[in-house]
Amino acid sequence: MTIxxxxxxxxxxxYAEDLEAAAAFWTGIMGLxxxxxxxxxxxxxxxxxxxxLVFNPRATITPPAPDARLPVPPHGATGPGHFCLAVQGAHLDGWRRHLETAGVAIEADFHWPQGGRSIYFRDPAGNSIELAEPRIWG
Structure with missing residues (x-):
């Protein structure tokens, strides 16, 4: 069989229950x-x-109505998730300063053994967010 x-x-x-806090973070701090x-x-x-996509897990766990215009299957997660944005190495120090100025605590900032740097922090819902050089994956 050919894939x-x-x-x-x-x-x-x-996933985040407080969508207003999520929106403020992703637009105001992350610039999306x-x-x-x-x-x-x-x-x-x-x-x-x-x-x-940032969903409220309490809302998306409910199956769609039989006559739903968009019958998206139920989904959701509990506990912190993870999301990584690609950032060129030359911009990581600027991102770190920006996050710290905005009051975002940096959990980790390190260089991977195979090359590349990552910065980790949390969004308001507790998700682990990473900014990383694309070269961490080769």
């Missing part, structure tokens, strides 16, 4: 434009080459 081609990731999802919102359910942000 059909795919084009890579289009969406990534995180908001592109969609359903109060109490989700807020979406534009990424280079894709979209970051």
């Amino acid at each position: 059909p081609p795919q084009d890579g990731a289009l969406e990534s999802a995180l 434009p908001e592109i969609g919102r359903a109060p109490g359910r989700h807020v979406f942000f534009r990424l280079p080459g894709g979209v970051l």
